[in-house]
Amino acid sequence: MLEYVLRFLIGGFVVSAFAVLGDILRPKSFAGLFGAAPSIALATLLITLLQMGAGYVALEARSMIIGAVALGVYSWTVCVLLKKFMLPSLAATIAACAVWFAVAFGIFRLAGLR
Amino acid sequence: MMMVRINLSALRQTRWHEYAIRFGLGGVMTVTAGVIASVFGPVVGGLFLAFPSIFPASATMIEKHVRERKEKAGLQGARRGKEVAALDATGAVLGSYGLAAFAIMIWALIEKAQLWAFAFASVAWIVVSALAWFARRKLRAHARLHV
Numbered sequence: 001m002l003e004y005v006l007r008f009l010i011g012g013f014v015v016s017a018f019a020v021l022g023d024i025l026r027p028k029s030f031a032g033l034f035g036a037a038p039s040i041a042l043a044t045l046l047i048t049l050l051q052m053g054a055g056y057v058a059l060e061a062r063s064m065i066i067g068a069v070a071l072g073v074y075s076w077t078v079c080v081l082l083k084k085f086m087l088p089s090l091a092a093t094i095a096a097c098a099v100w101f102a103v104a105f106g107i108f109r110l111a112g113l114r
Numbered sequence: 115m116m117m118v119r120i121n122l123s124a125l126r127q128t129r130w131h132e133y134a135i136r137f138g139l140g141g142v143m144t145v146t147a148g149v150i151a152s153v154f155g156p157v158v159g160g161l162f163l164a165f166p167s168i169f170p171a172s173a174t175m176i177e178k179h180v181r182e183r184k185e186k187a188g189l190q191g192a193r194r195g196k197e198v199a200a201l202d203a204t205g206a207v208l209g210s211y212g213l214a215a216f217a218i219m220i221w222a223l224i225e226k227a228q229l230w231a232f233a234f235a236s237v238a239w240i241v242v243s244a245l246a247w248f249a250r251r252k253l254r255a256h257a258r259l260h261v
Contacts, residue, residue, distance in 0.1 A: 004145050011144020012137035015168055019136045022172065023124045028198050029250075030118050032205015033243040035172060038216045038236070039140065041163040044147045045220060046232070048156075054225045056156050061220035063160025068217055071164045072210030075203045078173065082200040089177040089199045093170035104161045113157050 143167035212243030
């Protein structure tokens with residue numbers, strides 16, 4: 001239980017810190033870089049390193065490369081839904097999650113990772 | 115040429131409950147990533163380290179803040195709000211290159227030098243992201259000149 005409380009607090013703090021950086025930086029396209037910051041990854045991988053060791057972290061990081069590709073396609077999709085289809089942000093960002101899952105698990109399957 | 119700058123007054127636009135939402139989402143997603151890894155293993159769990167967990171909240175906040183600012187000035191803000199949120203998403207596309215660089219560095223170095231791996235990966239993230247952003251700006255400026 002303590003582990004999950006720690007994960008929650010550290011994750012919340014790191015994500016908030018990157019989000020504040022994104023709030024104060026201009027232009028907005030540069031601030032957007034922080035929307036893809038390794039906030040959850042930093043918190044998770046550091047805790048995992050202490051608990052499970054470097055081999056486990058290496059496996060997570062290898063899959064994270066695929067997740068990052070999916071995040072790029074997701075962000076591009078959000079951009080298109082907002083600019084071309086004029087969807088509200090909440091609808092665009094939630095609808096595009098289907099793209100993240102399709103790309104992430106599509107590459108995952110193609111790469112034959114286990 | 116417009117350069118990167120800091121606008122601290124933007125902090126006043128964010129309300130305390132918006133900070134709380136992002137803190138909560140970040141915390142919940144970090145716990146969820148841990149749970150997924152422990153149930154399905156690190157190979158599936160690793161995918162979720164790049165899941166866009168707080169993106170919906172951030173984009174909605176950006177759109178709302180821009181719309182409110184425009185409407186306060188007596189202007190229609192709905193379209194501009196979406197445009198600025200789209201700009202933020204464009205930045206996230208470029209940031210995802212940096213995120214991939216971060217993951218590659220951790221993968222390549224973690225078993226050789228644990229803490230250095232995090233330091234190098236963080237540097238790789240910001241350098242690759244910023245370079246991608248500057249390269250996009252240069253390309254767009256070049257394209258505008260030659261149209």
